[in-house]
Amino acid sequence: MASSWTPCLVLLLCLTLSSVLQEQAAGKPAADDDSELRQRWSKWQAKYSKRYPSHEEQEKRFGVFRDNSNSIGAFSAPQTTTSAVVGSFGAPQTVTTVRVGMNRFGDLQPREVLDQFTGFNNTAAVLKTPPPTRLPHHSRKPCCVDWRSSGAVTGVKFQGSCQSCWAFAAVAAIEGMNKIRTGTLVSLSEQQLVDCDNGSSGCAGGRTDTALDLVARRGGITSGERYAYGGFNGRCKVDKLLFDHGAAVGGFKAVPPNDEHQLAMAVARQPVTAYVDASTWEFQFYSGGIFRGPCSGDPARVNHAVTIVGYCEEFGDKFWIAKNSWSDDWGDQGYILLAKDVLSSPNGTCGLATSPFYPTA
Template sequence: MSSNKSCYCTIVLFIFATSWYHVASSLSYSEESMSIKHEKWMAQHGFSYENEKVKEARFQIFKDNVQHIDRHNQEGNHTYKLGLNKFADLTNEEFLAKYARSSMQSFKVASSYQSSFEYTNIKDIPPSLDWRDHNAVTAVANQGTCGTCWAFSAVATIEGIAAIRSGNLKKLSEQHILDCNYMHEGCKGGRQNSAFEFVIKNGGLASDTDYPYIGIQTACANNKPSSLSLNITGFGFIPPNNETALLAAVANQPVSVDVDITILQFYRSGILTGECGTNLNHAVTVVGYGESDDGVKFWLVKNSWGRGWGDDGYIKLQRNVNAIEGMCGIAMIGCYPIA
């Protein structure tokens, strides 16, 4: 019996070592092949560097990121894939410094426009929903390096409720809010509720055509006609740390939430499961929910980093996780406009 056990252990160790060697060897890149990959990536995204020293530093970061992405995808035990995107020459710390700008988590709201949560007793919630299928979601946009995720998230919910109530979907202006609403820190961040308050007090919001997004704060041109088909009269907050309440709200309209984006830099497709932080630092919009063929429930989330990030600009975050905060803190803070 002892001899059989020894033989079995030897076989297991051999298989493990062989598998490890296969993964490790498949992640071996020549400097030339990696350099070619970097040049192609630069051309794809229109990147250039000020000098060779900077380029070499960025190339080293790029190589590390490529290996991280490939290692994750080859492990074969994840429910989601990673992929190269425009953030591939940034360290995670640099990525967070540029794109983690929402400040909703530290804000104690006190506004006459805030209403109590209105979806407490909602019944007959459908098992899945995608507001894109109901013509209530505009195309994914790109906020650039300006920290306007809060404005994009708020505007997406306003576009959504307006389309649901009126049947008329229009792309509205984040730039109008960035330039003319002074209750924020410009491109350094802001809060979705202040965007709602601006639209209410302003009596509407310009279209993106009349007031296009340029990604920097400029002088307010608050003389554009409103393209809103109805009036926003207030806003509500989702009861915190309550995915059931969030589900009831999303079943009725798109909802703005804050999430922790620390591990989302290279998300490409699938349902994000596993470990994720709850340091809320980015605003996104929940535009639906569903369940995969293998039974994993998810939130469908619209981002504002362009269609080149994620799954055509979207991400699926696991729903009903074993933590009241939700995946990446999605259930901690949520809000929506009232029309």
């Protein structure tokens, strides 16, 4: 009896193996692959304390996570193009042109990240900003500048799902100016800007120029310790806005638009705010290297605010060092290197040169 079943068993095994191979060739994960992905999904949820309101929503988010994981795997195939760049604290190192990796946005699509975690609002009331200030061409402009190595940059912060990138970018620029001027690095209050800047819209988005204008008109800004960040729209604590200042600010200036040479001279003096287009999948999962896109340089399509805290023109490819507000889990420890002086991007990579600002004492 046993020998009569042997051909059937062999046929069944052959059919099963053929089915698995066909599924893998078609891009469908085998059971073991799905099990491994489920394990990674569970660890990812635990790491970021992710909870979903229903099983349906959880499965939907798992599907997005799976697609993002597959795309990251495909993107991260071995690359041979390398560039010598400066590391986090000024040491030369060699890195691939750009890298991507899983992060806290693993269950989100680019449009969802754009809607929840950016925040430049170009429909907000446009402030009549001062005319751009051109710095003399003989101004000091070293080959490389990194304000982190000078202790003028606080640790990377996380804006949460409040669209307050504009407040974080403005605050980082003020923190840098204050350290350069006074010798003391003070972490300042983004929440004060979210609550008190009527020219912006709090967690619905805003502008760095209106934030800098508010702080300049009030003479300064409160420390983060005394006006803590909550990540929601709150009531303005007017007494702190008027009298409790952790850093003094006298005004602010605009860098001439679409002029990376002028921008570099400004950054050589202090950190500067900038707007960029952060709407692409590659930006969402950026983890290192020099980012060249894809992204838009169109001024009408910039949607996110960052702070330029340095640049380098000496080791191979040129790049800007931009501090983000998506936590140090994102990017290169919270930063992104954006290609500098790209001839095909007259507005700067991702539009970074369209409208930079910096505070003054």
